[in-house]
Amino acid sequence: MKPFADALLAWFDRHGRHDLPWQHPRDAYRVWLSEIMLQQTQVVTVVGYFERFVAALPDLRALAAAPEDQVLALWSGLGYYRRARFLHRAAQLCVERHGGELPRDFDALAALPGIGRSTAGAILAQAHGLRFSILDGNVKRVLARYHGIHGHPGTSAVEKQLWRHADEHTPAARVADYTQAIMDLGATVCTRGKPRCEACPLAAGCVARRDGLVAQLPSPKPTKATPVRATVMLILRDAHGRVLLERRGPQGVWSGLWSLPEAADIDSAWRDAKRHAHIDDAQALAPFVHVFSHYKLRVEPLLFDGATAPRGIADNPALRWCGTGELAALGLPAPVRKLLQQIEGTTA
Incomplete structure (x- = not known):
């Protein structure tokens, strides 16, 4: 051994x-x-x-x-x-x-x-x-510290070194x-923040501990400003409490999931809402920010109560009216599910 x-x-x-x-x-x-x-x-x-x-x-x-x-x-x-x-x-x-x-x-x-x-x-x-x-994120951190390897583990040169050490151990x-x-x-033990070096079985041979580099290794990914994107989510709800959902296309972060129709701005949201249903008025709900790994999404929800579906919408397989009881069986993005749960008790 x-x-x-x-x-x-x-x-x-x-x-x-x-x-x-x-x-x-x-x-x-x-x-x-x-x-x-x-x-x-x-x-x-x-x-x-x-x-x-x-x-x-x-x-x-x-x-x-x-x-x-x-x-x-x-x-x-x-x-x-x-x-x-x-x-x-x-x-x-x-x-x-x-x-x-x-x-x-x-x-x-x-x-x-x-x-x-x-x-x-x-x-x-x-x-x-x-x-x-293996070489997952935890293993990369252990090996980078133990061997004192500088450089972001996501780069090919550093990853090659880490694979070599992973295999030899x-x-x-x-x-x-x-x-x-x-x-x-x-x-x-060898966690990203506040590692417990005193409890580590490898501490005696760890280069990062010996050289006082535990907080510096593994080297972080070079930082850049996180971009912010904005969208308006349309909550079209009929007199029965059903909401209109739209299946996302094959591309994008939520591809294939059922979500709320989206628009780039309020004017576009009104145009899209009128295309999807007969509507009278809308209520702007509190905006929120959802954080992804590479960007932040600022969401403005717009609630259209008392919407009625025009003829022909049932012929579109990417659109469906769903009651509250149906949502659990569908793949929904977490922020969309949370938003629908929050508005469930509002007056329809």
């Missing part, structure tokens, strides 16, 4: 996380689902979503056969919805090409939508005990536990 891995596994046996829902059982489907959910999302948030997802879609074939609306509804609130669409498509490809199972061949697995090198390694290591290294035995251990260390 290599010294790095030996120390890490000894720590894991005493302090690691052994009761995560995807560890019991730790099969390929559950590991894969957890890895995709954990991208850009913390464990404390993922656990509830994971349990609901596997209760509804317990295996790969169930996921492949599920309608997209169900998959997106189960994902709703986790964000980064491309992950859910890739997950769904990958399951369908596994049914078509791999006998309904995730392939154990690394290249075939990494070629599936949304998986890639690190996720493929995590699946093969944790589900099958095969010796493959991965042991031949207990690969599943080691993979979980190094992720746990980054998530609970």
